Amino acid sequence: MTLRRGIRWVVRHGLVRRTVQRQMRAGDLGSRLMMDPTIRENPFPCYDELRAQGRLVRTDLALLSAHHDVCLAVLRSPDFGQMCLDQVPGILRLGMRLGGHPVLTPIEPPSMLVVNPPEHTRYRKLVTRAFCARTIAAMRPRIEQIAEDLLDEIAQSSADGPVDLVSRYASLLPATVIAEMLGAPVAMRRQFLDWGAGAALSLDIGLSYRDFRRTELDITALHRWMLGHFADVRRTPRDGVLSSLVAAHDQGDQLTLDELSSIAMLLLAAGFETTINLLGNGAVLLMRHPDQLDVLRAQPQRWAGAVEEILRYDSPVQRTGRLAQRDTEVAGCPVKAGSFIVVLLGGANRDPAVFPDPHRFDVTRPEADQNLAFSSGIHYCIGAALARLEGEIGLRALFRRFPDLALTGTPHRRPTRVLRGYDAISVRLTSPALTATSAPSALHPSEQG
Numbered sequence: 001m002t003l004r005r006g007i008r009w010v011v012r013h014g015l016v017r018r019t020v021q022r023q024m025r026a027g028d029l030g031s032r033l034m035m036d037p038t039i040r041e042n043p044f045p046c047y048d049e050l051r052a053q054g055r056l057v058r059t060d061l062a063l064l065s066a067h068h069d070v071c072l073a074v075l076r077s078p079d080f081g082q083m084c085l086d087q088v089p090g091i092l093r094l095g096m097r098l099g100g101h102p103v104l105t106p107i108e109p110p111s112m113l114v115v116n117p118p119e120h121t122r123y124r125k126l127v128t129r130a131f132c133a134r135t136i137a138a139m140r141p142r143i144e145q146i147a148e149d150l151l152d153e154i155a156q157s158s159a160d161g162p163v164d165l166v167s168r169y170a171s172l173l174p175a176t177v178i179a180e181m182l183g184a185p186v187a188m189r190r191q192f193l194d195w196g197a198g199a200a201l202s203l204d205i206g207l208s209y210r211d212f213r214r215t216e217l218d219i220t221a222l223h224r225w226m227l228g229h230f231a232d233v234r235r236t237p238r239d240g241v242l243s244s245l246v247a248a249h250d251q252g253d254q255l256t257l258d259e260l261s262s263i264a265m266l267l268l269a270a271g272f273e274t275t276i277n278l279l280g281n282g283a284v285l286l287m288r289h290p291d292q293l294d295v296l297r298a299q300p301q302r303w304a305g306a307v308e309e310i311l312r313y314d315s316p317v318q319r320t321g322r323l324a325q326r327d328t329e330v331a332g333c334p335v336k337a338g339s340f341i342v343v344l345l346g347g348a349n350r351d352p353a354v355f356p357d358p359h360r361f362d363v364t365r366p367e368a369d370q371n372l373a374f375s376s377g378i379h380y381c382i383g384a385a386l387a388r389l390e391g392e393i394g395l396r397a398l399f400r401r402f403p404d405l406a407l408t409g410t411p412h413r414r415p416t417r418v419l420r421g422y423d424a425i426s427v428r429l430t431s432p433a434l435t436a437t438s439a440p441s442a443l444h445p446s447e448q449g
């Protein structure tokens, strides 16, 4: 390990890792939620336990909430924001300086995800229009075409054998769409996916040194590629969001090169890292709940609602966090300035106060669109309309092309905690003999709430 990377790891993950592991052994629920491998597989009983303990639960680590109204209030309140460097405790701040220039992770400034206004407003304004509902709706035919092409390739090459739905479809669909939209080379989509998987790890706390090193190397490689691509775009302007970002930078929009690259990397990686989970989680849920698939076959107008239910039931982003910027109150609970609240989006989405019988997967659920899967407030997901469209088109096309699609084993959960999805889903494309009563379609323990 290089000395500086070692210091960066200790400050950002090593110290937290030791503390959380100690607290976890002592039974602290918040710490178990962050690092316990069994809870990663099935966090929902833990969310229920926390919700039963209170609206805002103080654990050794932070304040946590799995209540829908509390999470919503925190996300929308101007009294809460992201943690700035000058709010980091002194000794850690010193460590951060000694660790040298950090790589541009999605969870450190200047990432749009973690900056407060006015920077946040400035960054977001640059890209809002490209992701507005009308622009995204116009992409429908192209996304349908991409989905059909990928399904053709799968059908031609793998009619008999098992197929990994993640590597062949759930990852390639959003990676192709976002690469085209940004004006990045589609031929590099597998490389982007590889770098994105490394970057995705950085969202979790308490990483091992090995994972931390991977995130740094992958993000650095993506950043280098991005800088080269900007130079290319300058020489030969082309369509796409990246070109307009470069133009904004060159026309004196007061963006530094790091800010420019950070926005571009976030758009690229967020564009597929989360939607892979929506497609993968959705495909597995529908294979395990054939009765729900039957509802969609009979009433295809329900597909948009089904996507909301998938987002609610198995949220691709399980949590986020906010720091109280001043003494305040949330949902009747006093909160001191500097308190960190872990907003459990996946827990809020199973809150029985909003979603009756919350552990039941029901594509006809009328209140499914109350889910907080895309967060709320000023950081509400910029790509929500795109993700919803990709989810609907992608899943609908998959089950239309392969009506007998069935699991051939237990899908493999990816190792991330903030992001919840699968990194491998082995399926059989045609299986007339396999019915809803066979073993792989049975409910998985993690779905029994």
Ligand code: HEM
Pocket (backbone or CB within 6 Å): 112, 113, 114, 124, 266, 267, 268, 270, 271, 272, 274, 275, 278, 315, 316, 317, 320, 321, 373, 374, 375, 376, 378, 379, 380, 381, 382, 383, 384, 386, 387, 388
């Ligand atoms: C199912 C798919 C997706 C889910 C569940 C999801 C979820 C989220 C969530 C929860 C946040 C806010 C986090 C917070 O409040 O701290 C967020 C922000 C963001 N998402 Fe998504 N996302 C998805 C797809 C996309 C796509 C396709 C893009 C396309 C570029 C995208 C780009 C972004 C960006 C740029 C932000 C930062 C917005 C800001 O800070 O103002 N996301 N997303």
